Amino acid sequence: MAEFNSKKLAKEVVLRDPVHGYIHIEDQVVLDLLKTKEFQRMRRIKQLGPTAFVFPGATHTRFEHNLGVYELTRRICDIFAKKYPTQRPGDGLWDDNNRLLVECAGMLHDIGHGPYSHTFEHLFNTNHEKIGQKIITDSNTEINQVLKQVAPNFPELVASVIAKTYPNPQVVKMISSQADADRMDYLERDAYFTGVTYGEFDLSRILQEIRPYQDGICFTMGGMHAVEDYIASRYQMYQQVYFHRVGRSMEVLLQHLLERAKTIYQQGNLQVTPSLARFLAGSWTLDDYLKLDDGVMETNFSMWTKSGDPILADLANRYLYRKPLASVRINHETKNLLPKLKDLIKQAGFDPTYYTATNSAFDEPYDAYKPSGKNANSQIEIMQDDGQLIELSQLSPLVRALNGTIQGDERFFFPKTMLSISDEPQIFDPLYEQFQRYIRNGELRYLRRPKRTTE
Known part of the structure; x- marks a missing residue:
């Protein structure tokens, strides 16, 4: 593969992070990405949306999550380069020429998220992954211009990693698999900011035992129980935080609020900011999308509390002032x-x-048997001392009990x-x-x- 390099900073930039301690920025291109207006927009989009109505501390944003995924990706690259460097083509070990590519993909994997991502996507038929790829490859964005400084085709390659079409499975699975940098960061980060303890797991041990192989990434036998703990933590976070009935109630209110706004707007009776108006009219552009954030949405909600439409006004008040539905x-x-x-x-x-x-x-919580299709999951493999790979649920009774179950x-x-x-x-x-x-x-x-x- 081609070797992609960025100018190294004369002095490393270090950002303090409550989850990982420090985030280390060593390359000019990563620092330049951080400074783009598209990446700075992530500061204004909460990671967990309405969940803060249930767990008051959950006001962290996509900005720090994206940085966290970058940092975990950087650490994994360091570990692979030190312990498992490739010796010859096709040996299944790590080619560190992939480092800059996977670090940028980790940093930008969620760049396409809008406010209240999943509720917004459902109503306006958007897709944050496809929009993210568009932001990366559109020549009008600052992110695209920064990435092109590495190579003319570098934006397209970064987008292909996020789209899971990049040919090296080690690169793709580092940020998109059942045990990837994305999930490891959001579980730890969401647990920290919601104040719960059952989302925590032994991340340092997992990183100690992670390793590359020909078709992706696996873990050594010494890391099996740490990975098992990670699966159990993910299960607990979904049951206790992500699926909380009051959080879901607020999402229902939000969805109905936006549905009612769309109806009233089409009748010509709604006061709305210009960027959101284009979504309600179904004629939005990428530039309109990039102007939307939580603050813009809440400004509209605040205006709608005085709407002449009693249903819209009531739903806006219920959402802004936390009056959930029962269930x-x-x-x-x-x-x-x-x-x-x-x-x-x-x-x-x-x-x-x-x-x-x-x-x-x-x-x-875990499924070892979905190798392809829309909901494809990659198996978590445990490498034995002789190099044999065994799928996790074959070794762990706990994971076997969760394997393939719907919770x-x-x-x-x-x-x-x-x-x-x-x-x-x-x-x-x-x-x-x-x-x-x-x-x-x-x-x-x-x-x-x-x-x-x-x-």
Whole structure:
């Protein structure tokens, strides 16, 4: 492969980081990327979106996460260059000519994220990975101009690593696999800023035992239990943080708020900032996308609290001032009850389109058997002393128990008012009572008629 180099800084730049201690910048191109307006925009996009409504410390941003992934990628390259340098072509060891490429890809892997990424993507049919590749390859961006200083085709190569089409699997899997720099950083970082401890794992041990091989990256036997701990931590973070019912409730409110705004805008009755207006009209450009961040969105939400449309104004107030919807778990059997519950909610004065939702949150903590397809996962391999590779779940009973399992739940969201009955009789109390007959201990249940007894 071609050798890609950047001018080395006369003096290393060091950034203090609460998760990794220090982030070390040694190359001019990395420092120049950091200074671009597209990368600085990441400071204004929270990593976990509405999760801060549940865990108040979770206000960290995509900016520090991208830097964290860069730093872990840099450390892994250091380890590989020192312990596993290639000796001859095709020996499966590390060619350090890939270093600058994978470091830049790690730093830019999330550059395409917008505000409230997944909710925003669902409503406006955007894709942060494809937009990220566009930002990297578009000649009008500062990022593209910085990368071209390395080589004319360097932006396209960085984008191909993020797109997982770059031909060297070691480079791709360093930032995109079941045990990559991206996941290792966001688990540790999200655990730190949410204040939970079960997202922590022995990162230093994992880095000590990571190694390259012909088809990617694996771990030595000495690192098996640290990787096992990493899988368990990922499972816990999804169940306790990412799938938290109140966080999901705020996402539902956000989605309905934007859906209502889109409807009102198309009717010509919405005050909105220009950059968001183009999304609501369906005529946005990359430049419009880059002007959006959490602050722009919240400015619009604040304006909408005074909207003449009562639903939009109410949803904006509920989102900005943390008034989540209530929810209950549902399953395949109890889904049949939802039309009845929605009808009761409608009779109580709430439009079910905007005040109810069915939301699924499921995750596979680990899956060793999806080699291809949309949800492809790369196996985590453990290298034996003789060089043989064994897939992790074959060695770990804990991972075997999680392997291929689907963890999470499906919930029905509705206004909290439906769960309240006032001390003084009110007009809607009979509706509330009828609604609550189906709600038991956070579950939606069928009403069971008592069995008749004969004497």
